[in-house]
Each structure stands twice: as structure tokens, then as C-alpha cells.
Amino acid sequence: MIWISSDISLEESEIKMDFMRASGPGGQNVNKVSTAVQLRFDVQGSPSLPDDVRERLVSLAGRRITDEGILIIRAERFRSQAQNREDAIDRLVELIKEASKEPKVRKKTKRSAASKKRILENKRHRSRIKKMRKPVQSEE
Numbered sequence: 001m002i003w004i005s006s007d008i009s010l011e012e013s014e015i016k017m018d019f020m021r022a023s024g025p026g027g028q029n030v031n032k033v034s035t036a037v038q039l040r041f042d043v044q045g046s047p048s049l050p051d052d053v054r055e056r057l058v059s060l061a062g063r064r065i066t067d068e069g070i071l072i073i074r075a076e077r078f079r080s081q082a083q084n085r086e087d088a089i090d091r092l093v094e095l096i097k098e099a100s101k102e103p104k105v106r107k108k109t110k111r112s113a114a115s116k117k118r119i120l121e122n123k124r125h126r127s128r129i130k131k132m133r134k135p136v137q138s139e140e
Contacts, residue, residue, distance in 0.1 A: 002089065004096045010048050015092070016040040017085060022076040036076035039088040044069025049096070057099035071095075 002010040022036035043049065043057055043065060058065055065071050073095075075088035111119075 002093065004093055005100055008048065008050070008053065008096065008100060010041075010046070010096075014041060014046055014048065015089070017088070019081060022079075022084075033081070035079060035081045035084055036074065037081065037084040037088045039071075039073040039075070039092060041071045041073075041092060042069060043071050052102075053096070053100050056103075057096060060095060060099050 001012065002015075004010065016039070018038045018040070019034040020036050020038060021031070021034050043054055043061070046054070049057065057071070058069070061071050064073065071092070073088050073091050075084040075091065077087055078084050
């Protein structure tokens with residue numbers, strides 16, 4: 001059981017992990033040992049996630065989510081498989097925690113009367129400055 005928050009937890013069976021060879025430096029170890037981890041989590045089919053969290057998670061995941069609704073996280077930062085597995089799970093947990101936060105609703109506000117007055121006065125001032133730049137017309 002993976003605990004995300006007090007009301008959200010995931011079963012270990014909902015997460016599928018595949019191991020592959022990592023790219024990058026590492027000498028002979030890179031060519032022999034499958035240390036990189038590819039974590040797959042079915043966001044659309046998960047019974048553990050509330051609907052609102054699921055929608056926010058899909059939008060947060062971006063390119064990491066497939067058309068079928070499967071979230072893919074690839075971890076190959078470390079040289080050991082255990083550390084990469086832990087890293088992938090931690091990244092999944094952080095992503096779900098971020099999705100579980102409800103966005104703040106924006107409250108519409110109005111400008112104060114004093115700020116409206118300042119804005120209009122500033123516009124009048126700029127207008128006078130620009131009028132002064134024009135050539136003077138004679139009264140003939």
C-alpha cells in the first residue's frame with residue numbers, strides 16, 4: 001500500500017514496473033545491468049483516485065500520459081535499480097499530491113475609486129504631453 005494522503009492510497013498491484021538498461025555514463029555496468037525503471041500507472045482505470053483528482057492528474061501529467069490514460073514515469077537517475085524504483089514511486093506520489101490540491105478560485109475584484117481617478121489623471125497628463133509635441137498651428 002502506497003499512502004499519498006489521509007484519504008488517497010494506491011495498491012501496489014495498480015503500479016506496473018519494467019526494468020531496462022539505462023542510457024548515459026556508467027562503464028560496463030550500463031551494458032550488463034537493467035537499472036532504469038519504467039513505472040506505469042493506469043490513471044483512468046484506477047479505483048483509488050477520486051474523479052476530480054484524476055482529471056487534474058491527467059492535465060498535470062502532460063506528455064507523460066498515453067491516449068489510453070496510462071501514466072509513464074521513467075527513472076534512470078541512479079545506478080542502482082532499487083534507488084531508481086524508489087525515485088519513480090516518489091515522483092508518482094508527488095504528482096498525485098500536486099493533483100489532489102484543489103485550485104484556488106479567483107475572486108473578481110474591482111478597482112477602487114481612487115485608483116480609477118489616478119489612472120484617468122495619468123492618461124490626461126500623457127495626453128497633454130503628447131499634444132505639446134504637435135506643431136503649433138497659426139490662426140491665419
